[in-house]
Amino acid sequence: MTTESSSAAGAAAIPAAPAAKRRDSLLWLLNARLAIGLSLITIFIVGSIVLPFFAPADPSLQATYLKNMPMSWEHLLGTNAIGQDIFWFLVFAIRNSLILGVLVGVGVTIISTAVGLSAGYIGGNYERVVMLVVDSFITIPLLPILIILGAVIRGNSSFLTVGAIIVVFGWAWGARTIRSMALSLREREFINMARFSGASTFAIITREIFPYVSAYMVVGFINTILFAVNTEATLAVIGLSKVEVPTLGSIIFWALNYNALFTGNYPWLVAPIVASILLFLGLFLTSTGFNAAFANKRGVA
Amino acid sequence: MIKLNDLKISYRIGNRVIEAVNGVTLTIPDGSIVGIAGESGCGKSTLMKAIYGDIQSPMSLSGGSIEYGMKGADGRAVTTETIRREWFKSISYIPQSSMNSLNPVIRIRDQFTDFPGTDSNKKRVLERARAYIGKLGLPAEAMDSYPHQLSGGMRQRVMIALATFFQPELIIADEPTTALDVVVQKEILLLLMEVQELMGNTILVVSHDMGVHYQVTHKMLIMYAGRVVEYGDTESVFADPQHAYTKMLIDSLPTIGDDSMRGVLASMAGAGGDRAYRVEPELIEVKPGHFMARPSVGVAA
Amino acid sequence: MGVLQYVAKRVGLYFAVLFIGLTITFLLPRLMPANPIDGYIGQIQARASGALTADDIVQLRANLEQLYGLKGDLFSQYVSYLERVVLHFDFGPSFTYYPQPVSQMIFNALPWTLGLLLIATLVAWLLGNMVGLVAGYFHTKKAATILEVVGILLYPIPYYILAISVILLLAYIFPIFPLSPTFPVGQMTPQKFGMVIYNSLLPALTLVLAGFGWNILSMKALAVATTEEPYVTYARLKGASNWTRMVRYVFRNAMLPQVTALALSLGTVFNGALLTEMLFSYPGVGLIMRTAASGGDYNVLYGAIAISIIAVATAGLVIDLIYPLLDPRIRHK
Numbered sequence: 053m054t055t056e057s058s059s060a061a062g063a064a065a066i067p068a069a070p071a072a073k074r075r076d077s078l079l080w081l082l083n084a085r086l087a088i089g090l091s092l093i094t095i096f097i098v099g100s101i102v103l104p105f106f107a108p109a110d111p112s113l114q115a116t117y118l119k120n121m122p123m124s125w126e127h128l129l130g131t132n133a134i135g136q137d138i139f140w141f142l143v144f145a146i147r148n149s150l151i152l153g154v155l156v157g158v159g160v161t162i163i164s165t166a167v168g169l170s171a172g173y174i175g176g177n178y179e180r181v182v183m184l185v186v187d188s189f190i191t192i193p194l195l196p197i198l199i200i201l202g203a204v205i206r207g208n209s210s211f212l213t214v215g216a217i218i219v220v221f222g223w224a225w226g227a228r229t230i231r232s233m234a235l236s237l238r239e240r241e242f243i244n245m246a247r248f249s250g251a252s253t254f255a256i257i258t259r260e261i262f263p264y265v266s267a268y269m270v271v272g273f274i275n276t277i278l279f280a281v282n283t284e285a286t287l288a289v290i291g292l293s294k295v296e297v298p299t300l301g302s303i304i305f306w307a308l309n310y311n312a313l314f315t316g317n318y319p320w321l322v323a324p325i326v327a328s329i330l331l332f333l334g335l336f337l338t339s340t341g342f343n344a345a346f347a348n349k350r351g352v353a
Numbered sequence: 354m355i356k357l358n359d360l361k362i363s364y365r366i367g368n369r370v371i372e373a374v375n376g377v378t379l380t381i382p383d384g385s386i387v388g389i390a391g392e393s394g395c396g397k398s399t400l401m402k403a404i405y406g407d408i409q410s411p412m413s414l415s416g417g418s419i420e421y422g423m424k425g426a427d428g429r430a431v432t433t434e435t436i437r438r439e440w441f442k443s444i445s446y447i448p449q450s451s452m453n454s455l456n457p458v459i460r461i462r463d464q465f466t467d468f469p470g471t472d473s474n475k476k477r478v479l480e481r482a483r484a485y486i487g488k489l490g491l492p493a494e495a496m497d498s499y500p501h502q503l504s505g506g507m508r509q510r511v512m513i514a515l516a517t518f519f520q521p522e523l524i525i526a527d528e529p530t531t532a533l534d535v536v537v538q539k540e541i542l543l544l545l546m547e548v549q550e551l552m553g554n555t556i557l558v559v560s561h562d563m564g565v566h567y568q569v570t571h572k573m574l575i576m577y578a579g580r581v582v583e584y585g586d587t588e589s590v591f592a593d594p595q596h597a598y599t600k601m602l603i604d605s606l607p608t609i610g611d612d613s614m615r616g617v618l619a620s621m622a623g624a625g626g627d628r629a630y631r632v633e634p635e636l637i638e639v640k641p642g643h644f645m646a647r648p649s650v651g652v653a654a
Numbered sequence: 655m656g657v658l659q660y661v662a663k664r665v666g667l668y669f670a671v672l673f674i675g676l677t678i679t680f681l682l683p684r685l686m687p688a689n690p691i692d693g694y695i696g697q698i699q700a701r702a703s704g705a706l707t708a709d710d711i712v713q714l715r716a717n718l719e720q721l722y723g724l725k726g727d728l729f730s731q732y733v734s735y736l737e738r739v740v741l742h743f744d745f746g747p748s749f750t751y752y753p754q755p756v757s758q759m760i761f762n763a764l765p766w767t768l769g770l771l772l773i774a775t776l777v778a779w780l781l782g783n784m785v786g787l788v789a790g791y792f793h794t795k796k797a798a799t800i801l802e803v804v805g806i807l808l809y810p811i812p813y814y815i816l817a818i819s820v821i822l823l824l825a826y827i828f829p830i831f832p833l834s835p836t837f838p839v840g841q842m843t844p845q846k847f848g849m850v851i852y853n854s855l856l857p858a859l860t861l862v863l864a865g866f867g868w869n870i871l872s873m874k875a876l877a878v879a880t881t882e883e884p885y886v887t888y889a890r891l892k893g894a895s896n897w898t899r900m901v902r903y904v905f906r907n908a909m910l911p912q913v914t915a916l917a918l919s920l921g922t923v924f925n926g927a928l929l930t931e932m933l934f935s936y937p938g939v940g941l942i943m944r945t946a947a948s949g950g951d952y953n954v955l956y957g958a959i960a961i962s963i964i965a966v967a968t969a970g971l972v973i974d975l976i977y978p979l980l981d982p983r984i985r986h987k
Binding site: 193195 | 932
Binding site: 405407437438440446448453454455456457458459467468469499501515 | 906910982
């Protein structure tokens with residue numbers, strides 16, 4: 053639906069020659085952004101995996117503790133107006149959000165890579181039809197669809213249904229970018245050589261094109277996690293998902309609903325905001341860090 | 354007349370300082386076309402930048418001076434510091450890649466009037482410009498076109514028009530025919546010669562293509578490793594080259610009748626670190642008007 | 655001939671996308687696990703508290719199916735749906751506000767959404783690109799890195815967090831703006847207009863902040879690359895001033911991919927606007943959707959989706975058509 057100029061998703065440039073498959077050190081990966089980003093994410097991931105084992109109770113149960121207690125050693129972030137421990141709720145919230153993000157990331161990456169690669173490489177009418185579908189999906193705003201889902205299934209949906217819908221409508225972007233990459237690769241010398249030597253389309257796609265695209269896939273995967281966590285939280289914040297399940301969005305929903313600001317319970321609202329910002333920053337820095345590292349490696353930057 | 358007095362230009366790269374021009378003393382006479390030849394890295398581009406006055410970090414003038422023999426608008430002699438104000442007034446420049454040297458989204462006529470060297474009365478400038486480009490073999494519509502609508506040869510003519518329209522005393526042409534096909538090359542070279550005859554100014558032509566020098570220049574300068582190796586009338590230099598390096602350059606020219614001269618210097622790339630050609634900065638008059646530099650100590654003649 | 659071809663292709667794609675989008679919107683309710691009719695009947699029963707007989711319910715169901723276009727086989731439904739929507743913009747009546755037509759509700763709210771969206775997006779694009787341009791053109795200076803960091807910090811923050819932070823900062827800690835914005839209805843007077851502007855500033859600020867970061871980052875990268883181009887160097891050697899080079903040479907070229915990027919991001923921006931409206935109770939399409947979602951008013955929701963698709967696709971088309979005006983290489987030959 054738009055001009056053929058390069059996608060705005062920051063598609064990385066294509067290198068001039070196939071990189072030798074060396075097992076040298078991963079030092080080329082390191083740059084400031086990546087370092088900071090990875091550290092942030094690692095803290096979140098490790099915390100999400102390890103901490104829940106230490107939780108004294110199921111944080112989503114209500115009235116477990118006294119309401120609206122201030123921060124203390126017993127309740128690191130205090131308790132909220134529903135009698136839950138904020139800190140533990142937040143820990144589980146981060147874990148659930150991350151799980152959703154990763155699952156959606158995997159789903160979207162698989163679909164968008166398959167579609168994008170095949171469309172870009174095979175071309176012809178197949179590509180035209182596919183890209184038409186892709187463009188339509190890009191145009192359809194996701195939020196209204198999710199709102200309808202929320203309205204229809206309110207409360208009865210599993211939190212993963214939301215994830216499924218995000219996958220269904222979220223693969224289009226990545227497919228577009230990957231297809232552009234595949235397009236430009238299609239004309240490269242070494243691809244032609246592979247073709248003339250009789251390799252099958254499938255083999256060419258997997259063995260020759262894929263290694264290049266994999267760099268973008270890493271970046272795209274992380275971006276998708278960001279997108280998925282975001283979208284689910286967006287839905288939760290307006291109260292249209294299963295808000296009893298702790299997620300980054302639902303905790304904010306409850307805080308807003310119980311007027312955390314007016315009752316003076318700042319940690320309830322501020323903690324998830326800070327956590328979200330840090331998580332998103334971490335994901336974003338990691339993603340651009342990888343991008344920069346890959347570009348550097350190919351000598352493009 | 355431009356006098357170069359033991360000129361030294363250096364680059365700072367990291368901790369090292371590289372003497373790109375290492376002691377050049379020369380007088381460039383008025384009203385002639387002077388060719389500068391030598392392989393990549395010999396310092397000719399740096400020398401041109403210095404003469405043009407485009408000296409900015411990490412490049413710096415580390416020794417010697419340039420006397421321009423011109424007076425600026427304020428009546429005082431032009432120096433290396435003040436030459437900048439003379440850009441496209443008394444001194445101009447024809448770039449190498451005419452393909453990309455014009456702003457793609459702005460019409461040609463606007464690129465005649467968007468720099469300080471032009472007359473403040475744009476209308477008058479454009480009227481004269483339209484008349485002028487006709488003399489260079491360009492159709493009148495070229496002025497109102499966008500760069501992509503003109504062929505490579507036409508674009509190079511535009512560059513020459515821009516460089517000569519304000520009748521500068523000195524024009525520096527940096528590889529003016531490199532990206533052009535052979536037929537167009539010839540036309541451009543003839544054009545340059547016509548312009549010079551008409552205006553009586555000095556043109557410095559930098560080229561690695563000895564054939565270009567032979568066709569167009571009155572005097573020739575051969576550079577190697579930051580120093581002048583030989584200097585004299587073109588005919589004399591070609592007929593009776595004194596220095597071994599000059600001989601090698603001339604010998605690598607294909608024989609008469611063969612017009613295709615591509616990558617003549619690719620074969621000489623290996624001569625880069627060859628100490629056999631190193632010279633002292635001083636030039637000795639070997640024949641009337643024909644100078645050569647003494648080989649450095651420890652090097653055979 | 656190039657321009658005509660370009661326009662024809664874009665317009666053709668536009669209609670194709672619209673068609674597919676509307677079809678998906680048609681299929682959606684029929685793919686949902688819950689049948690909206692059941693929902694309606696359930697609500698009506700609740701209101702009537704058991705006064706309905708089984709016969710009543712059958713009759714009611716038949717009427718509702720007729721009303722909401724669910725009668726007949728799938729294909730005839732599809733045809734009548736397309737007819738209704740494309741020719742009359744008729745999405746049926748609202749359930750909560752029966753018999754007010756959905757289209758009327760949406761068209762009342764649409765100007766609010768569009769106004770907010772257009773202004774905020776334009777401001778974000780212009781400001782962000784200008785900042786990015788300066789940061790990229792002077793990228794060796796320290797200030798440029800600071801600007802880039804601002805972009806990095808802003809970009810990943812999602813709309814709802816920005817909205818809440820904005821409220822926290824500017825309506826709570828420093829109570830400059832109202833905590834619960836109110837928007838006057840009815841005829842517009844200058845005084846009311848002032849109120850509208852005042853109350854709209856926070857949602858607008860949220861949208862601007864959300865879009866600002868990306869524009870800074872991408873423009874900076876583009877500006878850095880463009881400044882290296884031979885034509886910019888040549889302009890410098892002609893003696894052209896920094897301003898001329900930055901604006902006429904770098905910006906005029908670097909902004910082209912940014913216009914394309916804007917077109918691609920419209921879906922996201924629209925989503926963000928809807929969400930912001932919900933959080934600020936701003937009387938646009940977003941708020942209508944939110945209310946409809948709670949009330950189970952499906953016609954409104956499906957109507958809003960269709961309108962959203964049309965709005966986003968049209969905005970994209972407009973931008974695509976503007977592009978040739980900016981890039982002479984598409985316009986000529």
